[in-house]
Amino acid sequence: MRRGPFRDGAFTSALHEPRTAVVLGRWLGAALLVCFLTGLTSHLLQDPPHWLAPRLPSRPVDGYRITQGLHVISGIAAIPLTGAKLWTVYPRLFEWPPARSVLHALERLGIAVLVAAVLLELCTGLLNTLQWYPWPFPFRQTHFWLAWLAIGGLLIHLAVKAPLVARHWRARSTPAVAGRRGFLTAVGAAVGAVTLTTAGQTVPWLRAVDLLAPRRPGQGAGGLPVNRTAAQAGTVTVPTDWRLVVDGPRPFRIGLAELRRLPQHEAVLPIACVEGWSVSARWGGVRVADLLARAGAPPGAAVRVTSLEAEGPYRVSELPAPYAADPLTLLALRVDGEELSADHGFPARIIAPNRPGVLQTKWVARIEVLA
Ligand SMILES: Nc1nc2c(c(=O)[nH]1)N[C@H]1C(S)=C(S)[C@@H](COP(=O)(O)O)O[C@H]1N2
Numbered sequence: 001m002r003r004g005p006f007r008d009g010a011f012t013s014a015l016h017e018p019r020t021a022v023v024l025g026r027w028l029g030a031a032l033l034v035c036f037l038t039g040l041t042s043h044l045l046q047d048p049p050h051w052l053a054p055r056l057p058s059r060p061v062d063g064y065r066i067t068q069g070l071h072v073i074s075g076i077a078a079i080p081l082t083g084a085k086l087w088t089v090y091p092r093l094f095e096w097p098p099a100r101s102v103l104h105a106l107e108r109l110g111i112a113v114l115v116a117a118v119l120l121e122l123c124t125g126l127l128n129t130l131q132w133y134p135w136p137f138p139f140r141q142t143h144f145w146l147a148w149l150a151i152g153g154l155l156i157h158l159a160v161k162a163p164l165v166a167r168h169w170r171a172r173s174t175p176a177v178a179g180r181r182g183f184l185t186a187v188g189a190a191v192g193a194v195t196l197t198t199a200g201q202t203v204p205w206l207r208a209v210d211l212l213a214p215r216r217p218g219q220g221a222g223g224l225p226v227n228r229t230a231a232q233a234g235t236v237t238v239p240t241d242w243r244l245v246v247d248g249p250r251p252f253r254i255g256l257a258e259l260r261r262l263p264q265h266e267a268v269l270p271i272a273c274v275e276g277w278s279v280s281a282r283w284g285g286v287r288v289a290d291l292l293a294r295a296g297a298p299p300g301a302a303v304r305v306t307s308l309e310a311e312g313p314y315r316v317s318e319l320p321a322p323y324a325a326d327p328l329t330l331l332a333l334r335v336d337g338e339e340l341s342a343d344h345g346f347p348a349r350i351i352a353p354n355r356p357g358v359l360q361t362k363w364v365a366r367i368e369v370l371a
């Protein structure tokens with residue numbers, strides 16, 4: 001009856017053993033924890049619950065750049081780690097009998113959910129960095145809920161395995177196995193290689209070896225990548241008589257020439273895309289707070305920004321009060337000393353500190369004070 005992988009002794013490698021699994025589990029656990037916490041941060045900044053929005057910090061300026069950079073770095077590192085961990089333990093898949101008790105069956109079911117959630121999470125995340133969505137479900141919500149499933153499954157898995165993990169935590173208390181050190185070194189080298197060749201999309205001093213990441217900051221006009229070009233956004237047409245609408249207690253409209261005559265400010269701020277790339281640039285333009293003051297906005301007002309773009313998921317964004325009031329939050333007209341190009345949001349775009357790139361709305365048509 002028991003053929004192939006179900007036979008006793010079907011797996012001959014000495015590395016399918018607990019100490020190897022524990023060491024890899026520690027590395028993978030650390031990567032998944034960083035990935036989970038930074039992912040939560042990203043969701044909270046991008047789509048905050050109403051009670052949190054007025055409390056979001058607009059500083060440090062590079063906060064989101066760092067958390068989201070770490071999110072994608074730890075997620076990519078988790079891919080070879082997951083592969084190595086699954087290889088170490090996969091003979092257990094063919095355990096016989098498949099379930100020794102109800103509890104054992106439940107434990108195996110839990111591991112199935114954990115493995116499925118982690119694999120899907122890593123796949124969808126990686127494909128998102130390539131902006132490729134070959135599935136019918138919405139990426140963001142799916143990625144969010146799978147993360148809870150994965151972290152819940154991981155906690156249960158750790159609780160069940162705690163005694164085994166404790167027994168193999170220290171090298172001294174486990175028998176030496178030939179090849180273990182070499183295997184772990186190879187896995188570490190693989191993690192190092194994928195990290196070094198992709199982290200340059202956000203870590204400036206690794207740019208030179210940024211060989212595998214989908215974006216290469218430093219290339220393209222002004223060294224600033226474009227997430228969605230004007231053409232991709234349905235060739236945003238800017239009316240020749242474009243005038244920004246500022247809606248509030250004292251609404252007004254203002255054209256480009258007049259905007260340029262208002263006090264101009266500069267801010268060095270990054271675009272930090274959720275997909276993992278980020279670049280800092282020197283933005284110039286008008287403070288959003290100045291426009292709000294002119295529109296008679298009360299202190300602590302939040303703002304809704306609407307793009308000229310006809311449709312698209314990033315057409316509208318909100319600036320919660322701390323961002324709207326921050327002197328670094330600009331309605332940018334220039335980047336690195338030059339007028340904005342069509343792809344970077346001509347005639348005007350929002351740029352604010354410590355924010356996901358998706359909220360840095362381009363081709364602004366209207367700014368509205370929210371009650
Ligand atoms: N109106 C509008 N604004 C937008 C987008 C968009 O698709 N439409 N993309 C956003 C995303 S996802 C990012 S990362 C930044 C990128 O800015 P850049 O293209 O100038 O680098 O713009 C944001 N602003």
Ligand SMILES: [Mo]
Pocket residue numbers: 227272273274275357358
């Ligand atoms: Mo983005």
